[in-house]
Amino acid sequence: MGSFYISFYDSPIGLIKIVANEEAIVALDFVYKRSKESENDVIRQCKIQLDEYFKGIRKEFDVNIEINGTDFQKKVWQELKRIPYGQVRSYKDIAVAIGNEKAVRAVGGANNKNKIAIIIPCHRVVGKDGSLTGYAGGLWRKKWLLEHEERNSK
Known part of the structure; x- marks a missing residue:
């Protein structure tokens, strides 16, 4: 197993917190405090793309990511990446899209296990009635991200 690099981005x-190996981002998550930092080119590229995203310029990320999970989780996460910027889908929509319409709760579980926030846009998944439901980073962040994307997609 290779080295991991850890850095932080003030959004x-x-x-x-951004965690990467030599080739790809492996985790991106909201945290409350910094720890020791080390950067590589993957992290530097990710920070540039996050800057562009938060400025409303970047609509899609193309930084390399490495996703680790079950086959089902990976299917869900790939589907999340297909949700267009500024749009939302319900958990049911995702379940149908991956060919398992009864897996609504499992989709929610996979969403919750997403280790690469924003880049894998789990914030774009809402309840069937459009309500903001579970977001590991906090519902206020989910609301902010959705409003940010809506503003910048016009």
């Missing part, structure tokens, strides 16, 4: 909605 408008709080501190984001």
Whole structure:
């Protein structure tokens, strides 16, 4: 197993911890405090893309990511990446899209296990009635991200 690099990004909605290996981002998550940092090119590229995203310029990320999970989780996460910027889908929509319409709760579980926030846009998944439901980073962050994307997609 290779080295991991850890760095932090000050976003408008709080501190984001970025973890990468030599080739890809492996985790991106909201945290409350910094720890020891080390950067590589993958992290530097990710920070540039996060800057562009938060400025409303970047609509899609193309930084390399490495996702680790079950086959089902990976299917869900790939589907999340297909949700267009500024749009939302319900858990049911995702379940149908991956060919398992009865897996609504499992989709929610996979969403919750997403380790690469924002880049894998789990914030774009809402309840069937459009309500903002579970977001590990906090519902206020989910609301902010959705409003930010809506504003910048016009």
